[in-house]
Amino acid sequence: MTISDPSMWRGTDALGDALHALRMQGAFYIRSELTDPWGLDIPAMSDCIWFHMPVAGDCWLELDGHDPTLLRTGDCVLVPHGRGHSLVGAPGQPSVSMYEPEAEWVSDRYIVIEHGGGGPATTLVCGAVKFEHPSARGLLDVLPEVMQVQSSAGRSRLGATLDLLTMEAADRRPGGEAVITRLADILVIQMIRAWMEDDPAAQTGWLGALRDKQIGRAILAIHREPERDWTVESLARHVAMSRSAFAARFTEMVGEPAVSYLTRYRMQVATTELAETGVVVSELAGRLGYRSEAAFSRAYKRTTGVSPGSMRKR
Structure with a gap:
């Protein structure tokens, strides 16, 4: 296949091609089982999109230059530009590197970590995904620094994916890693598409x-x-x-x-x-x-x- 091989393109227009180029080239997923007080520092990862979704309990996203963002159960947030940030049970709580808690490796790209002080529980599904195609990078470059979809928002397709991911992550079942990672891939693309359809910044x-x-x-x-x-x-x-x-x-x-x-x-x-x-x-x-x-x-x-x-x- 050559660089210009038409078989690699399926869209009928430039915007369709940009969306078609949103194909995962690398990904790493984490299920975090956390108890208050807790805090995790997420490292900067160049060219990656981080996503975070609390499937049980609430948490806060802290990113330099932005007010803390509250994430309630079923909300989902993207940090598209690979910047380091923190997830905490409450604003200002101490945090540790996400690499510090001992991890259970479910597969070579899916881990489960447990961390916290023994209080009320929060379960997070997170991931770092990468889109290598040049058309995708052009799209990612124009995304805002933080993109949040709230569980109360009216969005039937996106809501269905969020609900499926929440149910799958509620407990450990055989094949859960495969289902969660595939749903997460779909979720990230759906969030980007929803932003493109709804945000005035995406029209210019x-x-x-x-x-x-x-x-x-x-x-x-x-x-x-x-x-x-x-x-x-x-x-x-x-x-x-x-x-x-x-x-x-x-x-x-x-x-x-x-x-x-x-x-x-x-x-x-x-x-x-x-x-x-x-x-x-x-x-x-x-x-x-x-x-x-x-x-x-x-x-x-x-x-x-x-x-x-x-x-x-x-």
Whole structure:
């Protein structure tokens, strides 16, 4: 399969493609059985989304720069940008690293921990999930720092997933780890989709551009065929606009010129390929439309600040 293989795309528009790209590449799940007083420090994890859901009892999320967020039973919160934060039974309670309590490894990506002082109990389902595809990273970049869905909110599909996850986590049953992790994957995507549908901030900028009939088609063309020798002229023709009108509208909606967006997207694709495959740099350069390895390496370092070789070592 090549980078531009159409079989990897199922959406019929740019927004659909962005949602289709929300496929988990790595995940780690935790069931925490906690008793007051308790507090857990969640470490920063670059490029990860943390989610937390109390399935029994209440707790608070503490994140620097934000007021404490109360999570009641059945609420769910996302921390999309990998920032470190804390979960506590009450604001200001002492906390320990989530790595400190001894863990029971149910599988290689699901653990159960017990922690606390013996008081009233809280059960949490948490996880760190990762979306590697470049289109997904573009979407994640525009999410707010904290996203909360309350159990009292009217949302039939999301509510059904929350209810199923709550019931499954209420006790330990055979196969519970498999059910919980799959429901959690669905839950994260549903929360992002609900935010995109309801929050005014999701109607502007890059997401607003995806919804635009012509600029969205141009972004979709770049995503599907980043190796093509796209220019402002060819993109404008592709969406039936004049060069000047397309250039101005793309920059206004996306926040950068079309050619800059193309280069940045190519480098996001390259970073994913370098991290996940054994592709050699010269081959990757050709697959992304560069005529030489040197030209690709210069563009990569100019965009990311490091060489392709250094990124691979990271």
